[in-house]
Amino acid sequence: MASYFSRRTIDFLLYEVFDATALTRYPHFEAHDRETFAMSLDSVTHIADTLMYPYYREVDRHAPELRQGRVSVHPKVRDMLRALGEAGLIGANFSFEHGGQQLPELVNACLGYILTAANNSMLYTGLTSGAANLINAFGTPDLQSTYVAKLLAGQWQGTMALTEPQAGSSLSDITSTAEPQPDGTYRIMGQKVFISAGDHDAVDNVVHLLLARIAGAPKGTRGISLFVVPKYRLEPSGELTDNDVTSTGIYHKLGQRGTPAMHLVLGERGDCHGWLVGEPHRGLSYMFQMMNEARIAVGITGAGIASAAYYASLAYAKERPQSRRLNEKNQLDAPQTPIINHPDVRRMLLFQKAVVEGSLSLLLESARLADLAHVAEGEAKENYRLLLELLTPVAKTFPTEQGVRSVSEGLQVLGGYGYTEDFPLEQMYRDIRITPIYEGTTGIQAQDLLGRKVPMGGGKALQLLLAEMTQTAQQARTHEALVPYADKLEAEIERLRTVTGALLPYAQRGDTERFLMDATLYMELFGLVVVAWQWLKQGEVAQQVLSTRPPEGDELAFYESKVHTMKYFFHYEVPKTLALATRLTDPEVLTIASEKQVLM
Template structure:
């Protein structure tokens, strides 16, 4: 295990300097908090993660969650996470005071969770899903449901899940068949099966509260007929005692990564005795679930960024300590008499490390930016400003979920390569990070689904107003960069990319205008990569402008080397990553259609 899994200085730099958490703290909802209290929280989270999370990461992979005697057994640290996480506010933190929360800004909660996930990504999901389930009840449930379930969930005594996927339906939620039959007492009898339910069963929660999508008998077909139900594993009886609610753990999926984070197959109502309780109005379940999806997708991006970050620090530590080979002399030959050099001095190793640095730190910046938009959307009082940040959030959310997941996996793969043969061995942690991060591009909607959401829905939101707002934000950063001579070149490159992006987007939208939606969306995934890379170039230019300003004004919180490293990383991203959009633009502008099914089969 590496000595370091996260750089707190970089996290605080992005949180306080680049993305100005104080702007959110100035809003009425957060008036009880200040930078000092935020630092206390982050420092306590880091101490907890050092002590209770990071030391158990490898052990949880080697001792995976597993099905036994009708239930799932998980590592003992899940119990520590549920109990102490509840006590420390890891579950309740973002909620309002009246709901038992701490009214923490999403930015701070994101930073706190990032530390925990970098330390041990197998543990955070148990409390994260409990938070998500509680959030649904708080926002849409009756007061009775809130009173019965929320306090126990926020304390960590009870767990929570979200149950969407079914064996026959997969991501196609319009095809779910789980049934809900109304009963005379206002409850519903639930019957059906759900698969891939993260945190669906374990021995360290007295109860697990499932938020289940189901179809009320006689409801309309498709997504319009889906309702949302609270379906506890155990339901309180009239005396308040917990009794079985006919929720069965059928199996636990064994996975290539995140092996300490259980993923279950659940059966509801096998004995005809499963009770569910309607959340909100009938037939609005999918709407309720997706209103919470922005937070869930920020969480997935955050997890990808966290694993990529931990892998980067493990790779960097190895490269600084591993002697191998010799530096090339000015003659172009190696001197066999010269001692070995550390591999961090080899240019190609430095290239891979810089790739890891730019992907992981850039991803963290993107996730924190989305969290800021989330905060401003929910705390500002000016309706026009609320709309602005709401639109910006909607547009970048698919990228926030996708870029850290997809590029994070590439980043970890590069880290494994830095270690060479040792990277492939279980003695070192890189192979585990490589396996753990692979699921993140599948969580909460695959990359293909996110890409179609970006191109097919978000880009056209409010007749393109969201895209216009994002373009304006990027241009502000370009104008700020133009004030510094050594940043002008990079500002110009990003400006040119904005013009190219406009051409690409207009070309693609042309198919939508003609009603050719299959062609319009057929290259949505290359477009996701294209726009995400441009967006990350903006993230890095923004960091470089902030760093340059600190160096010029002398208002430095960190060392000169720290700020120079951010500028150097930006230059690397503009040299090695941004030019990849040239090839993607060529793909997106190409008139040839090769992936749409036709009369002739091309696979044999």
């Protein structure tokens, strides 16, 4: 089996950097230990190796089809869903009470990373677990008993049904309606577009978590309610009946072709039933739970695809001979050298490795915060929650935006071959391009970061994060070799503080457009500093091992590689913050629409 992720890196992050076993001291996770974590990782790897990775390119070439109102997908999708359901891996992080394994998010994130690295065209289970979690959190006992077990077993599919043709990301403009019925249900009418896994034959039912307006609801997002709307409704007799949810089209996508993106029409015959989740007009607040989970999941997807691309280009670079090393150009009788020995190729591979492993570290940092926010109490609980809120848009954005660049560099390593279907890089490049768009574009994530998360609580979340980063720098100073990198991180912390301080006055004056004008650049700056923090964390752990118990062989190479990649990130990527900070503090305004500034 070809390599598409590094289990050794996962173990390093789980146990050496983030100390996953420390979570088992809390009652909520006390049923677990390193052995149960390893069993889950082994189980998901077996499914990924046998039912997903071997079909990566085949699923792309045999995309879903809509015929006579029915959507067919690759037959291995059903096998994959059943296998994950039977292994208890779709809801592995759910409580025992709700049919899960009560695994920490820290471990669950690794499971998702392995699956998306194996075959991101089979993106079904994350939506299902998100839908089931919403029903568990806010649905009635009847809704829970009707839907959750089937969803977690991989027999039914869950979706997020938000987007409409006229609304896009502007959820305040949705027009789907819900009319109350005497039996307590609602009659649903409307359209939804771009619904991932919105219909397919690998399951027996599709369950939409759908946003709509009840008649007379307030305008804007305050008037949105959340409903369970199945493709087939369950009758008291136990039979499934058509619920007037019609698939009218499949979007033909650039990538991730194994998962259908559907255009759905609801209530065309006036017989679409929906069940209210929670209270009326609070649907968007409920849906944000699923959306925040989905943001992290998309970040994991970006990191997973980038991982598969890295290992594909690394393997090629080790095997592909071309020319001689630059200092041996005139030795024409010498054999050609593998391209991995050329400095520019090594630079591209180092960039890929730095993005993949830096992204995974950031995602696991976020997952650990989610675990601690769940089990901690008092002020500590609130602090963990604030840090998670702040890092969520970054954990979605850095792995996806930089992941696109990373896969592009991987394709470049292969040269002309990378652009052909003979190698998987061209598909990976197509597949990853959607991730900066999914679940809120980069621009939306950036406005969330700067416009909402940085100022919230009087800036407390940002101050907590800067303190965490400073503590890592101080810890790194105990190793002489890392002092220059501790200095660099502390300088970047101050740069981020200065830039933030220069932007906040615009918000205080009510000039929101000027405040958020370059929010995407702020996100890029923020992401570089945060991932530099993550790399210094990894570097400190690796340096500690090298200093105190020098390993040998592959283990020595592993730890030295961590330190080397950390150095690459600080010397090649971190300096980009200087240009970003220069632009962000520049008073010249060029992108705000005005009569004097016309685009031709």
